[in-house]
Amino acid sequence: MKNCQRFAHIKSGFEQDIRRLSGHAERYRGSASAKTSARDAISLRRNMARALNQHLDRCPECG
Numbered sequence: 001m002k003n004c005q006r007f008a009h010i011k012s013g014f015e016q017d018i019r020r021l022s023g024h025a026e027r028y029r030g031s032a033s034a035k036t037s038a039r040d041a042i043s044l045r046r047n048m049a050r051a052l053n054q055h056l057d058r059c060p061e062c063g
């Protein structure tokens with residue numbers, strides 16, 4: 001399946017944030033802020049899936 005630029009843009013934006021949060025969670029493992037970051041990374045991943053699915057539903061180029 002070939003996806004459009006916009007799909008790639010949405011995905012890379014989310015992935016950047018997820019990487020940043022995961023990195024923080026890794027570095028400060030065991031701390032309260034690491035737990036928050038880990039939780040945020042999980043919900044962000046869920047948001048990414050939702051955003052990409054919505055995009056696929058509407059985009060004439062994808063899917």
Ligand SMILES: [Zn+2]
Pocket residue numbers: 003004005006007055059060061062
């Ligand atoms: Zn698209």
